[in-house]
Amino acid sequence: MSEGGLAAPSRHPLDWRNQEFYDETKLDAELRRIFDICHGCRRCFNLCDSFPRLFDLVDAAPNGELDTVESKDFKPIVDACTLCDMCYMTKCPYVPPHEFNLDFPHLMLRYRAVEAKKGEVEFADRELAKTDRNGALAAYVAPLGNWATDCAHKTARGLLEKAVGLHRRAFLPPYQLKSFVAREKASSPALNREAPAFGRKAVIYATCYANYNEPVIGLAASAVLAKNGVETEIVYPHCCGMPMLEQGAIEEVANAAKTVAAAMKPWIDKGYDVIALVPSCALMLKTEWPLILPEDEDVKHLSKATSDISEYIVAIARKEGLAPGLSALERGGVALHVSCHSRAQNMGQKARELIKLIPGVDLQVIERCSGHGGAWGCKTENFETALKVGAPVARQAAQSGKAVITSECPLAGHHIAQGMALIGDGERPRVAAPELVAHPIQLIAKAYGLEA
Structure with missing residues (x-):
């Protein structure tokens, strides 16, 4: 052998x-x-x-x-x-x-x-993985819920740890009163019909995280695409199922795949590309779903039509060229974490190429696991391990001295920021803490002056 x-x-x-x-x-x-x-x-x-x-x-x-x-x-x-x-x-x-x-x-x-x-998955884990239900319900009580889940509120976090097994020190993403889908419908960016990429059409698959937790990612993507002449529609029929996949609920993931693929089919048939805003979701659509439902034609077509947002913008830059107007960032130094699920898409360092489009950017790339692993790193039994696995990334980010920290995986970015705050290496504290930017597409939006 x-x-x-x-x-x-x-x-x-x-x-x-x-x-x-x-x-x-x-x-x-x-x-x-x-x-x-x-x-x-x-x-x-x-x-x-x-x-x-x-x-x-x-x-x-x-x-x-x-x-x-x-x-x-x-x-x-x-x-x-x-x-x-x-x-x-x-x-x-x-x-x-x-x-x-x-x-x-x-x-x-x-x-x-x-x-x-065998029914051996914990009840709390099953319920936490129901991201669409949780996001929709949390919107009604977002300010109170976000107050209670803030790490600064030790009593509330202690109760949450006992109730559902989320470590009291782990960052939990806040929920929004208004989702990305709702915000985009209320105010769509003006389409630049003079841009080089005018004629492209794309569906933005909102993803549960961008929809319920950090709509600014979706708003930035939508604005950058419109600036470059891409006609977009926001479609979000269901979560990609990654949280369920982590628990072995494969049939539930298959059902999610069928739902999303069926909803995307009419758009793909009309010539629309599909863009996923979070790498884990892009990986599901591109790779995991076709392995779970290899005979499903809608899933196959969706897989071929899907791009990660960084991948899509870089493709425009290479083929048509980006619309003019990108300016240097006020805080120029950027430390970029390349997420594992971006690397698993086997597309190269597209986020690096994306940020390099910004004039004069001072960029350091960190290509190593953050240790977070989605909801896994938030759990009581895993949080310390997640910090240990991610410590080399946190050290590199801290030692880079860059003004901005960003990751293609928003949860990984927050986890890295936590790891940086916990480093006790005897060095002087920073004069100013780095700014955490949820996704590199937001840096492109800032460089265009399109901040949400």
């Missing part, structure tokens, strides 16, 4: 509708097969905490090998996986088409799917 493959990674569809997928004996055999390969390789030691936990578990076994490890001890390894896909996309030499056929993230997903089928 060969040591490693040189071919581009490929991926097999998830066989989640086959009952053998949930057979615990077969799952355990596959866990042991793959864990034994990982134990002998160890290239992923510095990624998420799953791999140190696996290697420590095997090293502590009576004979130092996997055959003397009990299967019940595998769960902490699975629990530490954030489905970031970095082991699959950047480290592992044994992914398909290699004969070892190793897909660690989807193995962790299979384990969680078995747990979900």
Whole structure:
């Protein structure tokens, strides 16, 4: 057998509708097969905490090998996986088409799917993953809810920690009284019919985060697209299902995929591109959904039509050229975190290319996992681990001395900011704390003078 493959990674569809997928004996055999390969390789030691936990578990076994490890001890390894896909996309030499056929993230997903089928997912986790319901309800009490979830309110956060298992120190994104969809309908930006990209048409898939938590991301994207002559429509039929995927609820993700793909089909048929505002959501539409529903034609078409917002703007810059008017930023230095789910899209550092379009920008790129992993990093049992995994990113951001910190993943950006605040390296505190910008598209909007 060969040591490693040189071919581009490929991926097999998830066989989640086959009952053998949930057979615990077969799952355990596959866990042991793959864990034994990982134990002998160890290239992923510095990624998420799953791999140190696996290697420590095997090293502590009576004979130092996997055959003397009990299967019940595998769960902490699975629990530490954030489905970031970095082991699959950047480290592992044994992914398909290699004969070892190793897909660690989807193995962790299979384990969680078995747990979900057995009803072992915590009630609070299931409810927190219902992002559309939570966002719609939270809008009615946003000011009070945001006050209670602020880390400064220790009593309220202590109660929340006990009730739903969200760590009292973890940043929780605020909710808005008015969603991105509602704001955009109330005030659509004027379309520049003289711009180089006039004639392009795109649907902005709002995503639950941009819709309910930080509409400024969507407003910035909409304004930049209009400035460049792109006719846009805002469509948001349902969450992409990433929070449900993290819990192994694959059937619920499949239902979400069908709903969104059906809603997007008429737009795609009319020649519209589809733009996702958050990398995790773009990854779901592009990659995960076609692996879950490989026979669904609407899902296939949506996958081909979808771009990440950074990817789309860079494509305009390369093909038609951007509309004139970009100016240097007042606070010129930018530290950019390239998110894991951006890297997993295998499209290159599009956010770096995007920010480089700003005249005279002083940019430092940080390409390493922030440690957050969506809702995973907010949980009581994971928060300290998330800080540990993300510490190298926080240190690089702090040492960069840049005036602005941004990430393609908004939650990762907030997590990095928390990590920076906790660094105690003996250095002098900054004269001024860096500005946290939720998404690089907002920097383009600022450079155009289009701030929401």
